[in-house]
Amino acid sequence: MNNRTYLPGRYVLYRMQASVRITNNQALFHAIRLANELNLPLKVVFRLDASFPEANYRHFEFLIQGLKDFASGVSLLGCEFEIRTGTLEEAFLEPLSNAACVVTDKGYLRIQRDWSGWLGEHAPCKVIEVEDNLIVPVESASHKGEWAARTLRPKITDKLPYFTSELEDEIPVLTCRKEASPELSALNERILTSTLEKLRSDAWLIPVAMKGGEQEANRLLDVFVKDKLASYDNDRNDPSLVATSRLSAYLHFGFISPVEIWKAVEKYPESAPFIEQLVVRRELAHNYIWFTKNYDSYNSLPEWSRKSLELHEPDKRPFVYDLNLLEEAATHDASWNAAMREMIQTGFMENTMRMYWGKKLIEWSATPQEAYHRMSYLNNRYFLDGRDANSFTGIGWCFGLHDRPWQERSVFGMVRYMNEAGLYRKYNMNAYIGKWS
DNA sequence: ATCGGCTCGCGCAA
DNA sequence: TGCGCGAAGCCGAT
Numbered sequence: 001m002n003n004r005t006y007l008p009g010r011y012v013l014y015r016m017q018a019s020v021r022i023t024n025n026q027a028l029f030h031a032i033r034l035a036n037e038l039n040l041p042l043k044v045v046f047r048l049d050a051s052f053p054e055a056n057y058r059h060f061e062f063l064i065q066g067l068k069d070f071a072s073g074v075s076l077l078g079c080e081f082e083i084r085t086g087t088l089e090e091a092f093l094e095p096l097s098n099a100a101c102v103v104t105d106k107g108y109l110r111i112q113r114d115w116s117g118w119l120g121e122h123a124p125c126k127v128i129e130v131e132d133n134l135i136v137p138v139e140s141a142s143h144k145g146e147w148a149a150r151t152l153r154p155k156i157t158d159k160l161p162y163f164t165s166e167l168e169d170e171i172p173v174l175t176c177r178k179e180a181s182p183e184l185s186a187l188n189e190r191i192l193t194s195t196l197e198k199l200r201s202d203a204w205l206i207p208v209a210m211k212g213g214e215q216e217a218n219r220l221l222d223v224f225v226k227d228k229l230a231s232y233d234n235d236r237n238d239p240s241l242v243a244t245s246r247l248s249a250y251l252h253f254g255f256i257s258p259v260e261i262w263k264a265v266e267k268y269p270e271s272a273p274f275i276e277q278l279v280v281r282r283e284l285a286h287n288y289i290w291f292t293k294n295y296d297s298y299n300s301l302p303e304w305s306r307k308s309l310e311l312h313e314p315d316k317r318p319f320v321y322d323l324n325l326l327e328e329a330a331t332h333d334a335s336w337n338a339a340m341r342e343m344i345q346t347g348f349m350e351n352t353m354r355m356y357w358g359k360k361l362i363e364w365s366a367t368p369q370e371a372y373h374r375m376s377y378l379n380n381r382y383f384l385d386g387r388d389a390n391s392f393t394g395i396g397w398c399f400g401l402h403d404r405p406w407q408e409r410s411v412f413g414m415v416r417y418m419n420e421a422g423l424y425r426k427y428n429m430n431a432y433i434g435k436w437s
Numbered sequence: 438a439t440c441g442g443c444t445c446g447c448g449c450a451a
Numbered sequence: 452t453g454c455g456c457g458a459a460g461c462c463g464a465t
Contacts, residue, residue: 147447150457304445404457407443416460
């Protein structure tokens with residue numbers, strides 16, 4: 001990431017940000033191997049940034065559960081783990097000043113790229129970035145923003161065998177081990193507690209039942225492979241069933257590696273539709289945010305769909321709702337209200353309903369731009385997997401991104417339309433609505 | 438119940 | 452330059 005050299009230092013520093021896990025954490029593994037080569041201990045630092053845009057209590061509670069999980073796991077490896085708060089300078093200048101070199105994991109969001117850029121610039125020593133939250137690294141998959149899944153798919157499938165065969169799964173043994181210091185773990189604990197306390201008053205939202213951390217992620221993966229994979233293709237779209245892996249939030253925080261998921265499912269012949277989601281669709285989402293500067297703005301949507309939506313901006317909407325009415329799940333549409341309640345109560349929504357929910361927001365907002373803002377706001381506020389590549393791309397899809405045009409109609413123009421009758425025709429909507437009433 | 442048409446632009450084949 | 456094709460659609464005709 002920078003052209004600097006190894007320095008005489010007290011430790012190798014692993015700056016953990018996007019991969020909060022021990023299992024298949026290639027950045028951590030690389031840092032351990034490097035520490036062994038240099039005959040130095042390893043220090044892991046995570047910066048907990050309570051001012052992360054749009055993050056609130058529920059996101060931090062989930063993340064902090066994962067950090068606690070990591071802390072107990074990493075202490076067994078014999079390395080020091082420190083959670084630091086404050087600005088980048090406050091968090092990193094001191095740890096950087098004693099580092100021989102730095103290893104960091106890779107994030108794809110604009111803010112994560114900015115942080116990594118800062119690290120590359122401000123570290124006096126060598127900084128190495130390890131990409132371990134995609135199976136095929138984003139720039140290896142494609143050198144440009146792809147038009148749709150079908151243009152990326154062949155590129156990904158060609159490279160998948162290579163990127164699933166090279167990786168080491170065994171955690172390397174650290175040579176210079178350090179006993180976990182009780183003072184440091186007490187300090188970490190205080191930081192976690194005070195961050196949550198602050199957010200509890202600032203940005204309180206109903207707590208969700210989903211529990212963060214890599215242990216829970218691994219448990220969900222086991223449940224999925226054992227009980228759901230066989231019927232996944234058949235049941236995944238029915239929102240009344242719990243037929244999907246529900247691992248998206250765990251992937252978002254790096255509690256689980258996509259490679260680990262791939263390894264758990266690939267041996268089953270019925271895994272193809274799931275792998276399409278895990279690999280092709282997920283890589284496409286990352287391709288979009290990586291190659292599109294303003295991936296979170298209406299103006300980055302494809303030209304054909306924006307033009308078409310704007311042409312139909314004067315069209316009369318059948319219903320126009322204020323944001324507070326939407327947030328209260330108080331529309332005329334029982335399916336939509338149920339989806340909104342699922343989102344608020346659980347921080348999650350089944351994929352079919354994410355699409356339907358988004359399409360209706362377009363229909364019930366005065367302009368497509370307003371619909372885009374509302375969709376982004378609600379996604380980021382309530383979903384545990386919000387502010388993720390998949391989330392931004394999913395919002396875009398509702399507006400025609402990575403999709404094709406359809407017969408022109410009111411309000412939507414040529415952007416794909418969905419209606420409630422379609423849901424009732426295909427799925428058990430009464431069961432779904434009953435679940436969230 | 439099933440089926441064609443709708444519509445744009447990419448990328449491959451020619 | 453032409454042509455096939457595409458994350459989950461809808462709608463009207465048969």
